[in-house]
Amino acid sequence: MLGPGRAEPPVYDCTVPSERLNGNDIYFERSGTGPRLLFINGSGSTLERAKPTIDMLRPHFDLAAHDQRGLGLTEVPTTPWTMADHAGDAIALMDHLGWDTCRVWGISFGGMVAQELAVTVPARIERLALLCTSAGGDGGASYPLHQLAALPPSVRSETAARIMDTRFTPDWLAAHPGDRLIVEQLNAANLTEKTPQQLRGEHLQLEARRGHDVWERLHRISCPTLVAAGRYDGLAPVENSERIASRITGSELRVYEGGHLFIAQDHRAFPELIEFLATPA
Numbered sequence: 001m002l003g004p005g006r007a008e009p010p011v012y013d014c015t016v017p018s019e020r021l022n023g024n025d026i027y028f029e030r031s032g033t034g035p036r037l038l039f040i041n042g043s044g045s046t047l048e049r050a051k052p053t054i055d056m057l058r059p060h061f062d063l064a065a066h067d068q069r070g071l072g073l074t075e076v077p078t079t080p081w082t083m084a085d086h087a088g089d090a091i092a093l094m095d096h097l098g099w100d101t102c103r104v105w106g107i108s109f110g111g112m113v114a115q116e117l118a119v120t121v122p123a124r125i126e127r128l129a130l131l132c133t134s135a136g137g138d139g140g141a142s143y144p145l146h147q148l149a150a151l152p153p154s155v156r157s158e159t160a161a162r163i164m165d166t167r168f169t170p171d172w173l174a175a176h177p178g179d180r181l182i183v184e185q186l187n188a189a190n191l192t193e194k195t196p197q198q199l200r201g202e203h204l205q206l207e208a209r210r211g212h213d214v215w216e217r218l219h220r221i222s223c224p225t226l227v228a229a230g231r232y233d234g235l236a237p238v239e240n241s242e243r244i245a246s247r248i249t250g251s252e253l254r255v256y257e258g259g260h261l262f263i264a265q266d267h268r269a270f271p272e273l274i275e276f277l278a279t280p281a
Contacts, residue, residue: 018073021092022085027073028066028093032058035126035278036099038090039065040117042108043145043209044202046072049189053263057105060274064102066093068113070201080204083212087116091124100124103277107131108142108236108260109205112212115244118225119217126281128225129273130244132236132260136213139247140240146206157187163234165259182261218247225251226276228269230262 018025029047031054039057041050046067057063067074069081069089090113094102101124106114111133118125134142143163148156161168161183173180194202225248229241238255245253254272258265263273 018075019096021096022088024069024077024089025075026066026069026089026093028064029054030062030064030097032061032063034059034061035281036097036102037061037063037277038094038099038102038104039063040090040104040106040110040113041065041068042110043205044071045109048072053107056270057274060278061103064093064097064099066090068110068205070205071198076197076201076204081208083112083116083208084120086113086208087120090117091121094124101126101281103127103129105129105131105273105277106133107263108133109209111236112136112142112209112214115214115218115221116212118223119214119220122220122222125221125223127277127279128221128223129228129277130225130241131228131273132230132233132241132262133244134212134236134240135215135218135244135247137215139213139215139218139243140237141212142209142236142240143234144210145235146203146210149203149206153190157190160186160190164261165230165265166232166234168259179265182264215243215247218244219249221248221251224276224279226273227251227253228262228273229253229255230258230260230265231255232259233262235260 018027047065054065070076103126104114111130114130118128134140227241227245229238231238245251256262256266256269263269
């Protein structure tokens, strides 16, 4: 109970048709209750694939998340786009929701978008969590996934495992069933048959990713920022997170025991990230 005269906070559980935002039909979902949180997902990942993470966040936040342009139920534009367009989509969603400000969770590619968003509209970001990501330019780049996509499937799966976590050798996976399950789930997801339109959307997203570079603009970020990295991440090496943290005044760097998916490997990570993002503004 909240006491006399205080209304219960709204609980959102809303799945909506695509809305025309920033020139594209963008599918988004809003759910949960608490501080407003914009969730921005990784390369090639849809809301459907992110559901386990979103389900863990929604008890703590009024959470909005969208299928990024080219992915899932969101439109694949007819022409190439840039990281600035991805940030523009996020801003358009905030505007549509009536959110003047919010907290932001950006993971991997989503962390790149979150950086672009935060340097574009710094006053609108209350708190920022940047997970396993890179700044580009002199701040270091993440692994070139557009090259990985060109490999034969069997080679691609083995290479993907090793860049997700540099410890993931066959011997390591044989001895660590939890990590082996992570790899098996990733391989199963990557073997899912995709339509030409889906493949085109993923390709264009990776092309936009190639141009990511916010290094010289990171100083514009002024909100409380947590930069989180996996110690054994070969996709977004920990050194890249160290550089990001060095560039954002007052930011905090935390390194967890795991690779690119450290939030599933280090039990400390998720509660600490929720605690940081839920801290009153």
